[in-house]
Amino acid sequence: MVQMTDVFKVYENGTKALKGIDFKINDGEFVFLVGPSGSGKSTIIKLITGEIFPTEGSVIVNDFNMNKIRFSQLPYLRRSLGVIFQDFRLLENKSVYENIAFAMRVIGASNKEIRRRVPYVIDLVGLNDCTKRRPMELSGGEQQRVAIARALINNPKLIIADEPTGNLDPARSLEIMVLLQKINTLGTTVMVVTHEKELVNRFSKRVITLDGGRIISDGMDGYYSYGNEKAELFH
Amino acid sequence: MTEWTDITVMVMRKLNYFIKEGVGSIFTHRFMSFASVFIIVACLLIMGSFSLLALNVDRIIDTLEDENQIMVFIDENFTETAARSLEGTISAIPNVTSVEFVSREMALDSFKDLYEDSSLLEDLDADVLRDRYIVYLDDISQMAETQYELAKVDGVVKVNAHLEISEGFIKVRNIVSAVSLLLVAVLLVISLFIMSNTIKLTTFDRREEIAIMKMVGATSSFIRWPFVVQGLILGLLGALLAFLAQWGLYQLVSSNIVSGTGLSFISVIPFEKVSIYILASFLAIGLGVGIFGSIMAIKNYLKV
Ligand SMILES: Nc1ncnc2c1ncn2[C@@H]1O[C@H](COP(=O)(O)OP(=O)(O)O)[C@@H](O)[C@H]1O
Ligand SMILES: [Mg+2]
Numbered sequence: 001m002v003q004m005t006d007v008f009k010v011y012e013n014g015t016k017a018l019k020g021i022d023f024k025i026n027d028g029e030f031v032f033l034v035g036p037s038g039s040g041k042s043t044i045i046k047l048i049t050g051e052i053f054p055t056e057g058s059v060i061v062n063d064f065n066m067n068k069i070r071f072s073q074l075p076y077l078r079r080s081l082g083v084i085f086q087d088f089r090l091l092e093n094k095s096v097y098e099n100i101a102f103a104m105r106v107i108g109a110s111n112k113e114i115r116r117r118v119p120y121v122i123d124l125v126g127l128n129d130c131t132k133r134r135p136m137e138l139s140g141g142e143q144q145r146v147a148i149a150r151a152l153i154n155n156p157k158l159i160i161a162d163e164p165t166g167n168l169d170p171a172r173s174l175e176i177m178v179l180l181q182k183i184n185t186l187g188t189t190v191m192v193v194t195h196e197k198e199l200v201n202r203f204s205k206r207v208i209t210l211d212g213g214r215i216i217s218d219g220m221d222g223y224y225s226y227g228n229e230k231a232e233l234f235h
Numbered sequence: 236m237t238e239w240t241d242i243t244v245m246v247m248r249k250l251n252y253f254i255k256e257g258v259g260s261i262f263t264h265r266f267m268s269f270a271s272v273f274i275i276v277a278c279l280l281i282m283g284s285f286s287l288l289a290l291n292v293d294r295i296i297d298t299l300e301d302e303n304q305i306m307v308f309i310d311e312n313f314t315e316t317a318a319r320s321l322e323g324t325i326s327a328i329p330n331v332t333s334v335e336f337v338s339r340e341m342a343l344d345s346f347k348d349l350y351e352d353s354s355l356l357e358d359l360d361a362d363v364l365r366d367r368y369i370v371y372l373d374d375i376s377q378m379a380e381t382q383y384e385l386a387k388v389d390g391v392v393k394v395n396a397h398l399e400i401s402e403g404f405i406k407v408r409n410i411v412s413a414v415s416l417l418l419v420a421v422l423l424v425i426s427l428f429i430m431s432n433t434i435k436l437t438t439f440d441r442r443e444e445i446a447i448m449k450m451v452g453a454t455s456s457f458i459r460w461p462f463v464v465q466g467l468i469l470g471l472l473g474a475l476l477a478f479l480a481q482w483g484l485y486q487l488v489s490s491n492i493v494s495g496t497g498l499s500f501i502s503v504i505p506f507e508k509v510s511i512y513i514l515a516s517f518l519a520i521g522l523g524v525g526i527f528g529s530i531m532a533i534k535n536y537l538k539v
Contacts, residue, residue, distance in 0.1 A: 049450070072454075079452035091444060102444075106453040110248060154451065 001027050002048055002158065002191070007057035009043050009213075017043040019213040021057070025191060027157065030184040032200050033193045035210030041193045044210075045162050048191075049083060050074045062157050079107060082151030082159040082188075086166035088143045090135040096146050097122070097131040103150045117153060125149045125179060141172035148179060158189045165196060173199055249457070257464030260437040268469060271433040275473030275524060276480060278422035279517050283481045285415035287513075291504055292408045298502075299375060299404060306395040307368040307385050311339075317390070318366035324388055325368055330381045335369040342367060365392070376405045423520070430469065430528025434462050438532050445536045455537045462529040470525025474517040481513060482506060 002025040009018040017040045025031050033041050046052045048061050050069065059066035062080040069077060090099050100121060101114045109117075122131060125145040135143050144164055151159055161180065165173035177192070177199055184190040194200060200207060209217040261268045307325065309318040315338055325334050343364075372381055382396045438445065448458050489503040506513075 075449075075452040075454045077452075078450060081452075083450055089443070089447060089450075091447065102447070103451040105252065106448045106451060106457060108245060108249060108457070110244070150451070 001025065001060070001062060001189070003058075003060045004044070004047070005058045007047065007054045007059060009040075009047065009052065010055045017213055018047075018054075021213075021215060023208055023215060023218060025189065027189055028184075028187065030181060030190045030203075030205045031192070032203075032205055032207045033191060033210065034195055034197075034200060034207055036195065039210040040213045041210055042162055043213075045083075045160055045193060048158075048160060049081060050077055075107075079154055080157050082148075082154070082156040084144070084147050084151050084159065084161040084164045086163040088135070088140075088147045088167075090143060090146055090150075092135055095132050095134060096127060096138070099135065099146055100149045100153055103153045107154060121149045121152050124152070124183075139172070140168050141175060144168065144172075144176055145179065148176070148183070152183065152188070156188065158191065159183060161190070161192045163193055163195070165194065165199065170198070174202070177203065249460070253460040253464045256461035257468060260434075260461065260465045261468060263440070264433065264436050267433040267436055271429045271469055272473045272476065274429045275426050275470065275521060276477040278426045279473065279477035279520060280480055280484065282415070282419050282422055282520070283477065283513055283517065284484065285411065285418055286516075287481075287485060287504075287509070289408070289411045289415050290509065292404065292411050294504055296375060296404045296408055305370045305372065305378070305382060305385065307370055307388075307391055308365040308393040308395075309367060310390050310392050311365045313366065313390055315339075315366060321388060321390055322368070325370060325385065328381065328384045328388075330373050330377050331370055332373045333371045335371075337367050337369060339364055339366050378402075423524070426520075426524045427528050427531070430466060430524050431531040433469070434466055434529045434532035437465060438462060438536055442536065445533075449537075458537065459530065459533050462533045463526055466525030466529030466532075467522055468525070470521035470523070470528075471518070472521075473524075474514075474521030477521070478510075478514050478517050481517075482510065 002023075004021045004023055007018055007021040008016070010016050021040075021044065033044065035041055043052070047054055047059050047066065050061075050066060053059075053066060061077060064073065064077045064080075066077075091102065094102060097118060101118050104114045104117065122128060125148050127142065127145050127149065130138060130142060135146065138146070144167075148159075148161075148164075159180065164180070165176050168176065173196065180190050180192060181203065204220075206218070206220050208215060309321065318338075319336055322334055322336060325331065370381075370385065372378060378396055379402075382394050385391060385394045445458055485506045489506070492503060
């Protein structure tokens, strides 16, 4: 669950990234967060992961009040989240299996738990044939599947993906979105940041549209709803 | 019961991970690890040598204090009874530990014993005809003040003290102590700097790993431990090697002082007497530098 109430974010250099954000994402939802470059999408993600904190307004994530959270509580907030980035952020010197197991190992899981859980997640994302390979030996789509597996491994309540298909061709992008939707049907809340209009419009999901630090629309019609002149900014 | 075994298993698992990672980092950066151990050994050796020197000078001063006595001569016009009655006043002077009365007859006897067949008796020093006290001091460094106080006592006509020797040694002690302290401080800072830079290499190598650890919810202490273990191992290694080197060096130098030079009146503290303190201090400094160096190195990576 994510709830933002009247959230403002001013960066240290004076940039006003968010100017009064209000929304609530309930458990089990699948939500697209869209908007042009610089509209504040990543700022919202960082407020959720506790990398930055709101200048004004309240942010609640999975029962953690981000306005009051203590530094020592941040790891526990993050264990309830699975984060996916455009650039995958995999460790090049570790195999696919080790990249995924690493996320369990560093929060103190036992080898037994790791041996039980990792194959299940690898199977879920469809990477059974690549467990021993290094990230460099995989395609972009496969690398993003590794990142998704890693995000899922500790069974988070919420998956956040910041432009997960930004480096992929349309066919791979669609596969990744389908995978994220499958993960959502298995019970995990999913929030996907993107600015790929065609992709969003293929799914009938809730779409929150951001522009200039404000929400300009929030609807269930699955429509990527802002003007052409702005859409051109993306390319 | 099961809860405790669970916790033990978990601690062992983490320990296993930290040690594996920590040792791994040392081998990945063999050269810097070797360099930092070497620097720690050098720093500890210099610290240790100066501390041992200070200890030995201190001990020499102690010996001097034991032997050091001030001779207080009483007016020859005083009767022996009158002279003896001064004992209370003299003992009451600060820094005086004990006094011993020597009458002029006793002094003359021992003087005659010493110079039996000589004609020196002809031109006897006036002192020989005086009663005297041998005064023992507590603190040699205040000898001058005590001498002054003694001279003020009614009936005391002369006070003999070997100020030069005591002042010389005290000067040496003060210089050695000051230099040791300064060296310890400077070398501590240098060791910390080298240690934290060695570990910074590892943290830099692993910055992506650290970022992922934070992203998936590893605690700060979990992230920190492998680096602390790395620092601890380097510090431990440095301390043990420095101890062995210090031992060898001390034996070499002390045997040369005792035999080779004319300084045989100086007795050196045997290494066995201080070895446990040297080892303990080296370990404390080595491990401390390891811990603080690694914490300094990782600090910047653990912010939010
Ligand atoms: N760390 C930062 N310091 C200063 N300004 C920033 C920082 N991060 C982002 N911004 C600015 O805040 C605005 C929103 O950025 P961001 O949330 O990254 O947008 P988006 O992800 O939608 O492209 C932009 O104007 C951007 O330049
Ligand atoms: Mg962005």
